[in-house]
Amino acid sequence: MSDPEDCVFCRIIRHEIPAREVQRDADVVAFHDLNPQAPTHILVVPTMHADHLSEFNAKASSELKSKLFAAAADIGGRFQRDGQGYRVVINEGSDGGQTVGHLHLHVLAGRHLTWPPG
Ligand code: AMP
Ligand code: ZN
Numbered sequence: 001m002s003d004p005e006d007c008v009f010c011r012i013i014r015h016e017i018p019a020r021e022v023q024r025d026a027d028v029v030a031f032h033d034l035n036p037q038a039p040t041h042i043l044v045v046p047t048m049h050a051d052h053l054s055e056f057n058a059k060a061s062s063e064l065k066s067k068l069f070a071a072a073a074d075i076g077g078r079f080q081r082d083g084q085g086y087r088v089v090i091n092e093g094s095d096g097g098q099t100v101g102h103l104h105l106h107v108l109a110g111r112h113l114t115w116p117p118g
Helices: 008-013 053-059 062-079
Strands: 021-024 028-032 040-046 086-089 105-109
Touching: 008 028, 008 040, 021 062, 028 062, 040 062, 062 086, 062 105
Parallel strands: none
Antiparallel strands: 021 028, 028 040, 040 105, 086 105
């Protein structure tokens, strides 16, 4: 498990490094990605550190799980252009393309996104 002391998203949650926050409460924080891949690219993170989805799934309450999903859907709904939709992505591990070891949901919107991913 990565150390929450050094975790970049835990540091954002603790206000130790800046981020363009979209919303925050005790359980979930959302902020703009530093390197956006779409006109809107927001990361939705639980304030509880979990390295990835598998760890979060094992340790989070049902209430927190549903709250995280609801936050992603709410942000997607708010930031999509003209009801055109959005994408939510979770990367896990090296094959999944994960680069930050704190679970985060990518919410991408504002352009047509192709499929399949590379
Ligand atoms: P992933 O590759 O799924 O682990 O995604 C990590 C994401 O975090 C990437 O899209 C990065 O651009 C983003 N990121 C890394 N550091 C920061 C930061 N300090 N503030 C905002 N986004 C970040
Ligand atoms: Zn963390």
